[in-house]
Amino acid sequence: MASPEIEIAQLSEEQQQALQQFISVTDLEPATAVPILQRSHWNVPIAIAKFFDGESVDSVAEDLAAQNVPPPRVARQENLQDSFLSGSSASSRSGPQNDDAPRIVPQPDNQIATRPNFIIGLIFAPFSLAYRLISLAFGFISYFLPFLPRTFRPNLTAGTTRQANISGRRALKPRDAAARLKREIEEEYGGNTVPFYEGGYAQALDIAKNDLKFLLVLLTSPEHDDTSSWIREALLSGEVQSFISNPANEIILWAGDVRDSEAYQVSSALKCSKFPFTALIAHTPQQSTTSMSVLTRLTGPMPATTYIAKLQTAITTHSEQLRTVRETRNAQNFERNLRQEQDSAYERSLAQDRERARLKKEAKAQAAAEEKRAKDAAEAAANLIEKRNQWRQWRARNVIPEPSADLPDVVRIALKLPEAARIIRRFPSNSGIEELYAFTECYEILHHGSLDNTAVKPDGYEHKFDFRLVSTLPRVVYDPSDVGTIAERIGKSGNLIVETILDEDDDE
Structure with missing residues (x-):
């Protein structure tokens, strides 16, 4: 669900x-x-x-x-006869069976029972004593009156909820506890090159499982007289240190002091009965539900050579199985990496195809845009030419007719066109400079007689002359927007040259 x-x-x-x-x-x-x-x-x-x-x-x-x-931890009750029978029945099974390696999770910090301050404990001592007496009285009554509600019955499992710290040793987190044990061994026994794993038991177990290595669990108890001598003579001997430090053995050493909470839980789970205690744990997926099993247990003090021989025997026996698992895992990793590389190559090829399609689409869109832009420019140019021609027809129809030579207020202007043609025409003296420009612009229409009398001025069109009228000596440029009449600006007569105005593109 x-x-x-x-x-x-x-x-x-x-x-x-x-x-x-x-x-x-x-x-x-x-x-x-x-x-x-x-x-x-x-x-x-x-x-x-x-x-x-x-x-x-x-x-x-x-x-x-x-x-x-x-x-609560279930107490194990058996007698000598049961132990003998169970041992004989277990030995009659086919093949050696290793015990599952327990997975110990440290107790959360909010559940660790810490010793209160002495002054606070002294203040609350009467209340604690009264609570215990009342609880004892209610427990005695509820024993004879079982029909009482559960609230008034004593909690028989309350004593097993937490491990009381009666040794005065400060409770630390697993990593800090491992570092403290390593520091205590170095301070008490001198130089130490044993590669202790500075972390929790659960983390060491996970590393041994993932990396297919051997986890060597070492539990000590300072209360046992043999612990100190065994550490000095066996554990810190050169042979044992070299054996554990040898990379070929692939050993992860985790040590714990049973006075610490995590080490105490590990000792209970591994059924430790004598110190110093050593357990060799390795990956055994065929024999264990948790895939980690205890290969061998070494209890009590023993010489360094015996200690190394027993560990070496267990490691040699199980190394072939670990090698097989490692080869299988490497093959799986190789296949997975190969699939990932193939998927990556396919994704790269797909990305390249998408990029080529995108570039092709963009090029096609750009070509279409350029074609549309050119078409619009051509249409705009054709429209401009059409309106220009319409304006010229309209302006030619509105050009002032040439006055007679007998009239007094007449200006005589000679125009030199770019085609080497020279035109002489009379204009009223009160005409503006723009009239000269209009006549020059519409000269061909007026000269060839192709005038359209129905032409009107185009809407939204502002005509720009592509030439200018210039006098030579001295050089004066007359602009169509100049204020003043022809007589005022040029005089009774004048010789003007028509100069074509070229655009910047034409100049280039």
Whole structure:
């Protein structure tokens, strides 16, 4: 059943911390991690167990998780006869069977029980004592009156919810606890070249699983007399340090002090009964549901040569299996990389085809635009020529007729045209310079008699003369927009040259 989507901002602070811890271990997306945590009542260890081992989790553990109570550790009860029978039955099975390597998730910071301040503890001591006495009284009464509600019954599992820190050792995060143990060994025993993994047990287990390496778990307890001598004589000996540091053995060494919370949980999960304790863990997908199994356990002090021989035997026995898995994984990675390269090549080829199609389309659109622009320019030029001719017909019809030579107010102008033709014409003295330009512009129409008497002035057209009238000595340019009559500007007579005005493109 699909669970509704929940935004992370809507979760409480404890739920967000549980979500971050669960994601850091499983590498899931928040949308996938939230439903698993909801089904586990936001208990991270149960959610991780569901993720790695499936959804078949004990219902009692889920009920306790719903009440924020971690599931109690089941006590193992057996006698010597049961142990002998179980051992003989296990040995009768076909082939050696390795135990599954447990996955230990550190307890969240908000669930770690810390020792209160001495003054605060002293102040609240009477209240704590009264609470214990009242709880004891209610527990005694509820024992004889079982029909009382559950609220008045004592919580028999309360003592197992958290591990009390009675040693006075400060609780740290897994990475900090590993760094502290390494520092303590260096300070107490001197020089140390053993490559301790400075991180949590879960991270070391994941690295060993992903990189197909051997995880060497070392658990120590300072309360045992043999621990100090074994570390000095065996662990820090040159043979053991060289063996663990040898890259060919592919060993990841994780060490823990059972006084720390994570190391204590690991020792309980690995069924540690004697210190110093060593467990060799490796990837065994055919023999383990979690794909990580304990290959061998070494308990108690032993000489360095014996310690190395037992580890070497277990490593040699399992190296072939790891090599097979590594070759299979490399082949899968090669196939995956090959598919990715093929997909990338296809995507590049597709992108090139798209780019060529885009350039072709742009070139076609640009050619069409250029063709349309040229067509529009040609139409505009033809329209301009048509309006120019219409204006010339209209202006030729409105040119002032040439006055008689007998009239007193007459100006005689000689025009030298570009075609070497010389024209002499009389104009009224009160005519403007523009009349000279209009006559020159319309001379051919007037001279050849191709005048259209029905022509009208074109709308929206402003005529521009493509020539200018110039006198030579001295050189004076007469503009059609000049103010004044012909008589005022030129005099009773004048010789003018018609100079063609060339555009910049024509000049070039």
